[in-house]
Amino acid sequence: MHRLALAAGAALMLMGQAAPSDPEMRLWRLDCGTLEVSDFGPFSDTRDYDGQPRDIVDSCYLVKHGADYLLWDTGLPASLIGKPATEWVFTYRMTTTLRDQLRTIGVKPDQIRYVGISHYHDDHTGQARDFPGATLLIGAQDWEAIRTVRPQSERDRFQPWIGGGAKVEPVDKDRDVFGDGSVTILAMPGHTPGHRALLVKLPRMGNVLLSGDQFHAQESYDKGLVPAFNFDRTDTLASHDRFKGIVRSLKATVIIQHEAADVKKLPAFPKSAE
Incomplete structure (x- = not known):
């Protein structure tokens, strides 16, 4: 019995030594610009906002998973720094770039393994091509639209991947990014045909759900x-239900990416949530 106990103890020790440790998980909020909206009316097709001006933030996010990094959305283009631009009801402003913010925390562009894009609109894709070494993760339907029907200005932002010089993995449904359930791209079509949200499971903060433009x-x-300019109203409402269901089930912290109060649920850069 004594020998059996020793053998069992040795086996447990070996198992403990061999068991992999959980990867370090961290989440940073990044400044990707601001949008001054002269009339927020188009953001509701039931006329809730008609004639109301509003300022909203444009936020991006960096996820650390062990030695790997995922950049979620890439904001407005860096060309806007010091040169605000007005288009339709929007005035766009930028004060810093993603590369500069990453440099602050010691992350180089070539360390970004994945660039995840919630959807193809300009304020979420503006600096994507600054990370040509990353694998692009984007809704399959949005990727097809970018390659075939979207304006050339949007195609230009994805040139490293459209041109074949960089790897793209269109996401057809949900995608477990690292294979351990810690970071999941969620199918939330409606705002665009391939719109996605991002679920991040942090060891201390718990589940964090980044909205993309599911809500503004x-x-x-x-x-x-539902914004009047959404691609499909029925899909949007179905995605609303799914999003809120996940929040209830997982008791997730919601981050509406254009809502300043929500973005402030995460520590101010350069601090990270863990």
């Missing part, structure tokens, strides 16, 4: 509002 403001979330 807290009222949009509370009332289930």
Whole structure:
């Protein structure tokens, strides 16, 4: 019995030594610009915002998973720094770049393993081509639209991948990015045909759900509002239900990426959530 106990103890010790440790998980919020909206009306097709001006933030995120990094959305283009631009109801402003912010925390562009894009709109894709060494993760339907029907200005932002010099992995449904359930790209079509959200599981903060443009403001979330410019209203409402269901089930912290109060749920850069 004594020998058996020793053998069992040795086996447990070996198993403990061989067991892999959980990868370090961290989440940074990044400044990707601001949008001054002269009339927020188009953000509700039931006329909730008609004539109301509003300022919203444009946020991006960096996820650390062990030695790997995922950059989620790439914001407005760096060319706007010091040169605000007005288009339709929007005035776009930028004060810093993603590369400069990453440099602050010691992360080089070639360390970014993945660039994940919630959807193809300009304020989420502006600096994508600054990371040509990364594998692009994007909704399959959005990728098809970029390659075939979207404007040339949008195609230019994805030139490293369209040209074949960089790897792209279109995401057809959900995608477990690292294979351990810690970071999941979620199918949330409607805003665009291939719109996605991102679920990040942190060891201390718990589940964090980044919205993409599933919602643009807290009222949009509370009332289930649909922007007039969304691709498909029915899909949007179905994705609303799925998003809120995941929040309930996982008790997730919601980050509406254009809502300043939500972005502030995460530590101010350069600190990270863990």
